[in-house]
Amino acid sequence: MYRYDGYDQQMLAERVAQFRDQTKRYMDGQLSDTEFLPLRLQNGLYIQRLAPMLRIAVPYGMLCSRQLRKLAYIANHYDKGYAHFTTRQNIQFNWPHLNDVPDLLADLAEVEMHAIQTSGNCIRNTTTDQFAGVAVDELEDSRGYCEIIRQWSTFHPEFAYLPRKFKIAVCGTAIDQAATQVHDIGIYIVKGPNEEIGFRILAGGGLGRTPVIGQEIFEFVEKKHLLTALEAILRVYNREGRRDNKYKARIKILVKETGVEEFQNKVFQEWELIKDSALMLTDEELNRCLGFFNSPDYDDLPDSPAALIENLRNDLLFAAWHTQNVKPHKKSGYSIVTLCFKETGVAPGDVTDRQLEQIADLADQYSFGEIRISHQQNIVMADVQQDQLYELWKQLKTGAMASHNLGLLTDVICCPGGDFCALANAKSIPIAEAIQRKFNDHEELCNIGEMNLNISGCMNACGHHHVGNIGILGVDKKGEEYYQVSLGGSSKNEASLGKIIGPSFAQEEIPDVVENIVSVYKDKRHEGEKFIDTYNRIGLDPFKEKVYAKAD
């Protein structure tokens, strides 16, 4: 993975010093709340319902064991012994004290980590496929490009006070696991007219109050123009994005109101001026950044070794986990393992300090000392030898990290919701738990098959409810918490936004509603058809009839 040089380390140290000074001036009353607000947000610090919440950046989800151990220390020392994986591949702490934050940031800086631009109206953490570099269907590893974007977007002096937050995703795989089309900018690594690698760039996608699928701005740009193309889009957005209404300030509204062609013209006008400037990437820089993500030292090993086959035959629980959580790797003899953090009774994405330490040890032992966080709030060990899978699984069981529900109905994406977040209209964690309790039979879950259920506690859509096969949104109805259900969303290649099924439900009704939806699917599905495909074939009405039947 990327390692800091003297420049990176120096700028990070300067940032810590800057924020220490800003915090001090705020405490001394020299900075008003309004003036301190964007400064603390751009260092990941929210003032929340119970305490400040600090969001730590995990660039494109990559962490090494040294960093995991530091996070475990922070969870233990500054928090109540746990951390939370977010839907942007980041990590949040829910209980640090404002006074402690500068020290906490200094601790993080020791392991090349920070909380820079994890919130606020600026360019946020760039995300990508959690299988980048090891996926079988990959054109090129996206992480080197993500790192180039990370550096360009970090402390960009012109784009620190955008109209609204700005999120970029990069996807290099045939199957899009990065929800690329619902980002302010979505970048696909593609082949150009002469088979050379470059980028297709979309803009104006996003979730939130007005969900929109991104529109193509650049059909193809060469590698060297990655940053000039991004800078041109951001310049038009910064100048022309709406600032009169917070709910209309995202780039998706600008693209829609301007019209995609006119917006594209404006971007090209800016791009023309800078495309051959010093910002054009050099071969040296491309090689430097991409070089940090070369494959580790793989051994030459056969696929499906005899020991693995035998363990799969003898241990049914292991076999169930293997079927669900282990995916093929580009290199023979290796597998991609996902640790599913969706144990019933634990808030989705929550992890304890002890687990973080154990993950670090296991990563060192089995996966070249690195892990990734997925936007589904799980952990990926990307390079596990197939003949070591059984050992790894046994160790995961001792740490309560061997849940085998990956990609199934109970692998819920869920924001912190009203239990923690000051913005939320409704709780989300108890909804996830109630659904998990209802569907507690693994065989039945496997029978239902691939299914994304996403829950957000408010319109801001941190739980990505619009792109859940089943999406649940917490709403406020005259001071009471209600839940709106939508069907048919997807963040994959055929991205689509869910349709609202009808009037919202009380909290206790939700598990039955989900059960009714699932039963319609089971009745109507063709052999081997996924939920989303059945939905696309039969539409919303059969689900609606069943769900509201009792009320009539």
Next chain:
Amino acid sequence: MQKLISKDAVMDNQWTLLKVATGPEILQAVPGRNFIVPFKFWKLYREELNDYGGNIAIWLNSDEDISEIGNGLHRLPLIALNFPVFSDGRSYTNARELRQRYEYKGEVRAIGDVLRDQLYYMAQCGFDSFELRNDQDADLCLNAFEDFSTNYQATIAEPTPLFRRR
């Protein structure tokens, strides 16, 4: 009294900023010889202003279009860009466009809600003088230009991005 600074020092302010101006007679009514006038006013009275004996500069709000300055641009000794509120980031882009697209060589001044914690970024985008909000401490603000030792990006102050200097 509002303080004016450059990246290195507290400066004497040679200019009188007219936040509003109704007609050219105001230049006689207010003391001073060098005026920063509103962009709209300048567009309306360009002819009359040619005959004024002192110096004329303009200021633009963050939502005004710098491409409308047109031909007279390079004769202007100073252009001030307003921050109606510090969190309105448009003037960063406008400063950069003045320098890069229009190759403006005169003084670019930040006015309005100009605070210590945004000065570093402003300087990188091509501003070279800063009229601080009343309550700001000028000495404290002068430190702001050293918040960072370098940038990753290609900026006006450092046109070579870090990746070409590493």
